[in-house]
Amino acid sequence: MPAVIPERSFANYWKEKSRWKKDFCPQVKALSFNFPMEKTVVLLKPDCVQKGLMGEVIKRFEGEGFLVKGCKMMQLDEALLRDHYAHLADLPFFPEILGFMQSAPIMALALEGDEVIQKVRDLIGPTDSTKADPGTVRGDLGEDKMRNVVHASDSAASAQAELNRFFDPSELLQ
Ligand code: ADP
Numbered sequence: 178m179p180a181v182i183p184e185r186s187f188a189n190y191w192k193e194k195s196r197w198k199k200d201f202c203p204q205v206k207a208l209s210f211n212f213p214m215e216k217t218v219v220l221l222k223p224d225c226v227q228k229g230l231m232g233e234v235i236k237r238f239e240g241e242g243f244l245v246k247g248c249k250m251m252q253l254d255e256a257l258l259r260d261h262y263a264h265l266a267d268l269p270f271f272p273e274i275l276g277f278m279q280s281a282p283i284m285a286l287a288l289e290g291d292e293v294i295q296k297v298r299d300l301i302g303p304t305d306s307t308k309a310d311p312g313t314v315r316g317d318l319g320e321d322k323m324r325n326v327v328h329a330s331d332s333a334a335s336a337q338a339e340l341n342r343f344f345d346p347s348e349l350l351q
Pocket of ligand 1: 323
């Protein structure tokens with residue numbers, strides 16, 4: 178039996194491989210460059226600002242590889258807080274939240290990265306600081322349910338709403 182010469186010889190393989198690289202790689206790269214990365218909003222609350230913990234908290238997010246795409250100090254007013262915490266408006270501690278969140282400036286951050294919304298929620302821990310694990314932001318730096326250092330968006334929809342609420346598009350790096 179004569180040997181069957183394969184149609185895809187080694188030489189052909191290399192030719193095809195370089196064609197693939199030349200023709201398709203730039204498109205794959207262009208696609209990944211144009212693909213928007215996920216963004217989330219973090220608020221460093223009045224307790225964080227007053228205790229001088231802003232650098233410590235930002236260091237933890239940057240240490241995970243997230244990029245700061247927006248950052249500003251703000252004094253929140255009641256109208257914005259009523260919008261932001263609308264889901265809590267009927268709860269008895271709502272007036273206390275309004276008071277606490279206006280007791281000092283906050284820092285608003287827009288963070289960007291792969292799966293940043295869920296990963297930041299994991300990094301900060303649950304609402305009640307006394308129940309948050311050591312190693313989480315709230316577990317290490319928070320006091321209780323109210324003074325829990327940070328807010329972070331809890332879904333893609335709330336991240337988008339909060340980006341619009343706290344930042345003008347011109348304040349966000351591309
Ligand atoms: P999270 O900030 O973890 O997403 P929520 O959206 O439920 O939690 O609550 C918003 C904020 O309201 C909390 O971060 C906290 O500051 C405050 N808060 C929530 N529950 C309580 C409570 N039981 N007592 C006092 N403050 C609370």
